[in-house]
Amino acid sequence: MEIAVLLIVGGIATGVFGALLGLGGGVLLVPLLTLGFNLPVREAVGVSLVCVIVTSAASAAIFLDRGAANLRLGMVLELFTAVGALIGGLIAFLLDERLLAGLFAILLVYTAATMLRPRRGAAATDSTLPPPEPRPPTSPARGRILDGMSGPDYRVRAPVSGAVGGVGGGIVSALLGIGGGLVMVPVMHLLMGVPLRVATATSNFMIAITASTSAIVYLLRGGIDPYATAPAALGVFLGATIGSRIAHRVDVRVLRFLFAAVLAYTAYLMVRRAVGMP
């Protein structure tokens, strides 16, 4: 009973910090399950995938209601993230646990570095985007898809880059149990010319399909443990709900530095696990 309560509390903490810092739960939950509860990395990834679907589906509904997420852009890109997630889900069962731990350590270092980078406001970042270029001649069907993916004040460009990035984001999501926003937000914003606010909301919307495609592979191959999943999913959902409600009252600048330090230390522990040190 104590372990279940600890897992719920850990899930709540993961959900709160994830919501405050704009991270998906997976980056925090997989190390918690692996290092804190001694679950195998692959099993922790399976649990994490279920948790990120729960939290992203709930917030995606809000983003759609507010008109922040672009449904058509999200669906075209999740076609590619789903392909990547399927490939990643199948590969994950061929890889050694220690390699997965090593890959996760790299992800943690990347996330910590991202958190330490100076952040500009969304509006300022959006203003750095070049103005939309005139659309080059293209086939009518492709043109209609690009028009449908674009918003009232931006036009989507570089669809091939988006497709390639989508496959990569899906593979990373499936291997490491994360939503894929760490890949898809930069792809949409920097390569495809989508405003940061829309890219963030649309990435959140896409997570459910990306994660569920690989989670189904994990489920059918015995990679999801219901007893470990239930308290973690409940905790993360409660934590994300609390975090989204208090986010506007919390100064996350100091929290960001503290959390980068925690992620760096967690990366060190994952590296130790990857090389087989106790």
Place this chain on the structure above:
Amino acid sequence: MIENGPPPRGALEARVGRLLRIGTYAAVALIGIGVVLMLASGRSPLDVAPPLDPARLLADVASLQPAGFVWLGVLVVLATPAARVLVALLGFVRAGEREMAAVAVIILAVIALGVALSTISPDTRG
């Protein structure tokens, strides 16, 4: 009177959002009941759990087995995204957006391919 025109842009987003909300809350409710039953029966998250057996699922739920509720909740979690693609597909067909309808069909095909490939060599545990 029957409406013949395509739904206004934004109506589809509202329908998809409603489905996501219902699916998520239903799944969390089922998983929450499962957790309460787990705590009541003294089961640990680290105990070996029974594998998913669709044939026994409803019987497990009826007999208040924690694994039954949790498995049902997990299935609702995993089915909700595919259901929202289906809802979007119907909306695109109704609106005459053939390209987007094709995108939705291909997403569902990829998910179905995942199920098929995983079923060929299921359960690699142990």
